[in-house]
Amino acid sequence: MTRGLVVGNWxxxxxxxxxxxxxxxxxxxxxxxxxxxxDVTVAPPFVDLRSxxxxxxxxxxxxxVAAQHVNDxxxxxxxxxxxxxxxxxxxxxxxxVGHSERRSLFHMDDQLVASTLRAVRRxxxxxxxxxxxxxxxxxxxxxxxxxxxxxxxxxGALEGHDGVTVAYEPVWAIGTGQSATTTQVAEMVDExxxxxxxxxxxxxxxxxxxxxxxxxxxxxxxxxxxxxFLVGGASLKAESFAAIVSACNxxxxxxx
Ligand code: 13P
Numbered sequence: 001m002t003r004g005l006v007v008g009n010w011x012x013x014x015x016x017x018x019x020x021x022x023x024x025x026x027x028x029x030x031x032x033x034x035x036x037x038x039d040v041t042v043a044p045p046f047v048d049l050r051s052x053x054x055x056x057x058x059x060x061x062x063x064x065v066a067a068q069h070v071n072d073x074x075x076x077x078x079x080x081x082x083x084x085x086x087x088x089x090x091x092x093x094x095x096x097v098g099h100s101e102r103r104s105l106f107h108m109d110d111q112l113v114a115s116t117l118r119a120v121r122r123x124x125x126x127x128x129x130x131x132x133x134x135x136x137x138x139x140x141x142x143x144x145x146x147x148x149x150x151x152x153x154x155x156g157a158l159e160g161h162d163g164v165t166v167a168y169e170p171v172w173a174i175g176t177g178q179s180a181t182t183t184q185v186a187e188m189v190d191e192x193x194x195x196x197x198x199x200x201x202x203x204x205x206x207x208x209x210x211x212x213x214x215x216x217x218x219x220x221x222x223x224x225x226x227x228x229f230l231v232g233g234a235s236l237k238a239e240s241f242a243a244i245v246s247a248c249n250x251x252x253x254x255x256x
Contacts, residue, residue: 004038004221004248005165005205005228007128008235009068009096012045019048023055025238026063035245037252038228041066042235043096046082053091066094066128069102072115084123094126096230098154100171110153117154121163128165128207128230129154131192135172143170147188148195155199165205166192167230173210175232180210185224214243221251 014022023042030040043066044052053065071081087095097120098113108116113129120127131150133143151166158164168188173180180188189206196204208220209230217229228248234240 002203002205002227004035004252005041005207006035006038006241006245006248007041007043007066007094007096007167007207007228007230008241009043009099009209009230009232010045010048010235011068011101011232013236014044014048016048016051019044020051020055022236022238023052023063024059026241027055027059027061029238029242030061030063030245033242033246035249037256038245038249039064040245041094043068043094049087049090049092057091064093065091066096067092068096068099070095070097070116070120072112072119074119084119084125088123088125092125094128095120096128096130096167098150099130100132100169100174104171110150113150114154114157117164118157121158121160126163126165128167130167130169130209130230132169132171132174132210138170138172143188144191148191151192151195152199155196155201158199161200162203164196164201165207165227166196166201167207167209168192168226169209169230175211177211179212179216179220180208180224182220182223185220185226189225212244214240214247217244217247218251221248222254 041064067087097117102108133146137146205227207228207230208226212229212231
């Protein structure tokens with residue numbers, strides 16, 4: 001039986017002082033409410049990574065640290081970019097790959113997602129591959145084949161069978177306050193598990209992201225049959241993030 005996974009994607013929020021503060025709050029709230037069945041990860045901006053990793057190490061916390069993005073090259077003339085090796089040396093364990101904001105705002109197409117995923121796995125870090133359809137794609141009832149194609153393009157380029165989690169984040173649910181229904185989540189999770197298995201990743205965990213809150217997490221975890229969450233806005237407050245971790249943990253405790 002796998003463990004749950006809850007990831008906080010801080011996006012471009014919190015400077016390194018604020019990031020340290022939130023990490024300290026999280027360490028303390030999670031220590032008072034241990035989540036035995038769930039792994040907890042935070043993905044701060046690049047400039048906060050070392051500070052957050054230092055707090056986690058000093059406190060001997062089980063929180064792990066992820067980056068929100070990475071360049072697919074090992075080194076060289078790529079002004080403004082960061083490599084997998086640099087992240088690994090900072091204590092980063094995981095990288096988000098192909099978040100919809102990277103895809104839509106920074107021209108990350110399926111090919112670049114695939115090469116970035118390859119670079120992350122080659123460098124020995126875990127990856128969270130983000131997939132999800134736009135509202136127009138869902139209205140055209142094309143969401144299943146769209147998401148399957150995103151997964152095939154990314155996982156098909158890999159040689160291994162582990163180290164990848166898939167996060168389903170429908171673009172229309174991100175930051176809108178309108179999460180997908182549990183039926184929509186469950187249907188897509190089945191589709192994703194099937195496609196991931198076809199690509200050799202049968203054991204990949206599948207997360208949901210998009211307007212997850214302390215109020216809807218328990219229901220989505222149970223009825224949506226997800227292995228956890230990728231949380232944006234609600235991960236910026238220790239209390240709401242910890243409540244989502246607890247909801248996921250309770251769901252796992254019941255499944256056992
Ligand atoms: P929100 O939880 O703010 O909708 O963001 C979801 C997301 O994009 C996490 O990666």
